[in-house]
Amino acid sequence: MGLFQDAKCFKGSLCCQLLFLILWLPSYQDVMAEQKQIASSRISSMVELAKAPTVGLFDPIEISPAVMPQYPYPTEPLSPSYPTFPARYEPILTGKCPVNFSDISNILDKTASDCAGPLAALVENVICCPQFTSLIHIFQGFFSMSSDKLVLSSTVADHCFSDIISILASRGANNTIPTICSIKSSNLTGGSCPVKDLSTFEKIVNTSKLFEACSAVDPLKECCRPICQPAIMDAALQISGREFMINNNKNLGGEVNHMDYLSDCKDVVYSYVSRKLLSDAANTAFRILSSCKVNKVCPLTFKEPSEVINACRNVAAPNPSCCSSLNIYIAGIQRQMLITNKQAIICATLFGSMLHRGGIMTNIYELCDVDLKDFSIQAYGIQAGCLLRSLPEDVVFDNSTGFSFTCDLSDNIVAPWPSSSSITSMSLCAPEMSLPALPTSQTLKNMGSNSRGLDCVVLIFSFLILSASLH
Structure with a gap:
């Protein structure tokens, strides 16, 4: 992760220097923590007498203690990492999936790390599920290399899918990934798509155009000026038989599950693309396409903010x-x-629109020092939220620091307040495709207690996994 390459950004802040020191602590230190309440509320310094909320804003991430290792020094200081990794073991396979899994071992390892046991539910939307979906596409194409079929039969798909989950679990992944990511063995079968064999596919689809569009996906352009995405959609429309009807202005609205039908054909297209690319190249392309999708919506659930x-x-x-x-x-x-930085912008705008519709016209984000990072999970101990970059991100395991990933936008960028109750006109694809400008010392004002000591644009964020339930 290059943890110490950005050490200069920690200078000038006592809090950051302490964090830097903590990361050197031995990995055997206890990871069980007592519940702590914050000493003061995150309210502007102009309202110092405001009553602190009863719920701690930056309480530790909470996960069932059943997943936590037990250490012999319960009173020792805490380490900010999760310094253990489930021991690998030999998976029990069905013996009925005719694939040499060692040929895609690197993709399996990456998926197991990205969906590591207790972290999977926390990073499902931005890391785990995009990588698991990519693995399924890659496996489907890899399996088809020895035949003319681009999909698996239902029976073989069940066996292979079971083996994939067993292998991932044996490498430390959460064994409930199919439920977390809503992916089933049927995703390997092509479902209701009428074209499932290579020869028919290549007769219908302009494969050279498809390959040219998706062989090297540009992570900086694809989401706003897509090339691969429309190529995949065009191919899916062609093999589904829908293109002719669309060109003739036929109404698809009355067809049953036509979106599922099209989705099944897109899976077949993904299988063909992964068949033609090396596994690493296919994984990179599929992850970029996933990032374009996840960064278009806010994955958070907002209950009715009547009290606010x-x-x-x-x-x-x-x-x-x-x-x-x-x-x-x-x-x-x-x-x-x-969540990612772009998701945070959408989430902040969405929540602000809810407040706007409720009659709040004043920008209370600014009044109460609400920043973009406040919409994501908070880091234990350093009182700061972690936003991932909008580009594909992976969880990385290190023997000394545990699971970690790079946080972006750790500076205090004020959450955007919507100009109206509607967000239909909001776009993250401005010509410069940029995020809000980072604040300077001149623009930082009315800082809440949450911002103190965090003057690094990027922090290496090592998660401490603690007790209780996930929401």
Whole structure:
């Protein structure tokens, strides 16, 4: 991860220097923590007397203690990493999947790491499921290399899918990945797509055009000026038989499950692409396409913010009651999952639109120092949220630091307040395709307690996995 390459960014801040020191602590230190409450609320310094919310904004991430290793020194200081890795073991396979899994071992390893046991549910939307989906596409194409078929039969798919999950679990992955990611063995069969063999596919589809579009996907351009995505959709339309009807203005709205039908054909196209590319190249392409998809929507669930609306409807200046209510609400959001910087922009705008519709016209994000990172999971101990970069990210395991990944936008970028209750006009594809500008020392003002000591644009974020339940 290059943990010490960015050491200069920690200078000038006592908190960051302490964090830097903590990361050197021995990996055997205890990872069980006591529940802590924050000493003061995250309210502007103009309202120092505001009552702190009863729910800690930056409580540790909570996971069942059943997954936690037990250490002999329960009173020792905490390490900010999860310094153990489940021992590998030989998986029990069905013996009925005619594939040499060692040929795609590197992709299996990457997937197992990205979907590591207790972390899988926290990073499902941005790391685990995109990688697991890519593995399924790659396996489908890899399996078809020895035949004219681009898909698996239902029976073989069941056996191979079972073996894939067993292998991933034997390498430390969460064995409930199919449930977490809503992927089944039927995803390997091509479902209801009418074209499932190579010869028919190559007769219908302009394969040279498809290969040219998807052989080298540009991570900086694909999401806003797509090339591979429309090529895959065109191929799926062609083999599904829908293209002719669309060109003749036929109405597809009345067809049963036509979107599922098209989705099945897209899986066949993915199989063909992965058949033609090396596994690493296919994985890179598929992950970029996934990042384009996940960064278009907010994955968080927002309950009705009635208490926030009641407390903040008529405020025009920093208000203790309003900020406390808002902070308590956001504390619940922070327990959901890790998200990317672009997702955070959409989530902040979506939530702001809900508040706007409730009658809150004042930008309470600014009044109460609500930043983009406040919409993601909070780091234990350093009181800061972690936003992933919008580009594909992987979980990395290191023998000394545990599971980790790089956080982006750890500076305090104020969450965007919508100009209206609608977000239909919002686009992350401006000509420069940039995120909000990073704040400077001149622009930082009314900083809440959450921002103190965090002046690094990028932090290496090693998660500490703690007790209780996931939401």
